Amino acid sequence: MNWIPAVAVLVACIFITVARVFMGPGAPMRLVAFDTTNTLVVTSLVVLAIMFDHVVFVDVAIVYALLSFVMTLYVARYIEGGKF
Amino acid sequence: MGLNIATHILIGIGLFFNLVGVVGLHRLPDMYTRLHAATKCTTFGSIFLIAAVILQSLGIWMIEGAGSAQPAMWIRAILTLVALLVTNATGAHAIARAAHRSGEKPARVVVDDLEAKGHD
Numbered sequence: 001m002n003w004i005p006a007v008a009v010l011v012a013c014i015f016i017t018v019a020r021v022f023m024g025p026g027a028p029m030r031l032v033a034f035d036t037t038n039t040l041v042v043t044s045l046v047v048l049a050i051m052f053d054h055v056v057f058v059d060v061a062i063v064y065a066l067l068s069f070v071m072t073l074y075v076a077r078y079i080e081g082g083k084f
Numbered sequence: 085m086g087l088n089i090a091t092h093i094l095i096g097i098g099l100f101f102n103l104v105g106v107v108g109l110h111r112l113p114d115m116y117t118r119l120h121a122a123t124k125c126t127t128f129g130s131i132f133l134i135a136a137v138i139l140q141s142l143g144i145w146m147i148e149g150a151g152s153a154q155p156a157m158w159i160r161a162i163l164t165l166v167a168l169l170v171t172n173a174t175g176a177h178a179i180a181r182a183a184h185r186s187g188e189k190p191a192r193v194v195v196d197d198l199e200a201k202g203h204d
Contacts, residue, residue, distance in 0.1 A: 001088060001091060001140055006095050006098075006099060006133070009099050009102070009103070010099070010102065010133075013102050013103065013106045016106050016109075016110070017106055017109060017122075020109050020110060026115070026188065028115050028179065028182070028183035028186070028188050029115045029118065031179055032109070032115060032118055032119045032122060032123075032179060033109060033118075033122070035122075035123070035172075035175055035176070035179065036105065036106070036109060036122040036123070036126055039123075039126045039127065039130055039168065039172060040102065040106075040126060040130075042130070042164065042168055043098075043102070043126075043129075043130040043133050043134065043168075046133070046134050046137050046161055046164055047133060047137060049137070049157065049161075050137045050140055050141060050157065055153065055156045055157055055160065058157065058160040058161055058164060059160065061164050062160065062163055062164050062167055065164060065167045065168050065171055066167060066171065068171075069167075069171035069174070069175055072171075072175040072178065072179065073174075073175065073178050076175075076178040076179050076181070076182035077178075077182065079182045079183065079186050080181070080182035080185045080186055081185070081186060
């Protein structure tokens with residue numbers, strides 16, 4: 001199996017979403033783009049795990065997914081302007 | 085052989101939906117429609133890409149037999165998929181609610197029922 005084209009397309013997608021993080025008007029748009037970036041990074045980490053045959057990449061992907069979820073909730077609460 | 089063809093089909097579907105989500109993130113008019121496109125399409129595409137990884141890992145496991153390191157791979161990939169499915173939906177809901185409460189309006193909005201009825 002050749003996984004390199006799949007990873008290349010995913011990395012291109014990540015660059016396009018990061019461009020939206022820098023361009024996007026307003027904080028909610030940036031948060032949406034960053035959440036999408038996190039999903040794509042987790043997916044590409046899982047694909048890289050089977051490409052290099054290292055299980056460590058999948059462990060990193062699980063921790064990354066859960067931490068990015070916490071980050072999204074905290075920034076959403078910050079945008080909302082409520083108490084923590 | 086058939087396993088590789090199935091893996092290629094899964095990768096194709098997954099990359100297509102990821103690309104559709106990323107294009108929607110740039111092409112749609114306002115934040116809510118972009119959230120809708122980006123979250124749903126990238127979640128659906130990630131399901132298929134991780135399913136391709138799980139299928140390939142199971143295939144290697146079948147060839148290598150007992151003593152293989154592959155079960156660690158596909159069990160953790162399934163865990164990643166479950167974590168991704170739960171957190172993406174919840175996070176998108178939290179973003180949309182926070183944006184509406186902070187006063188972000190949808191583009192070309194005429195009637196905002198959520199605002200009018202008072203349940204925020």
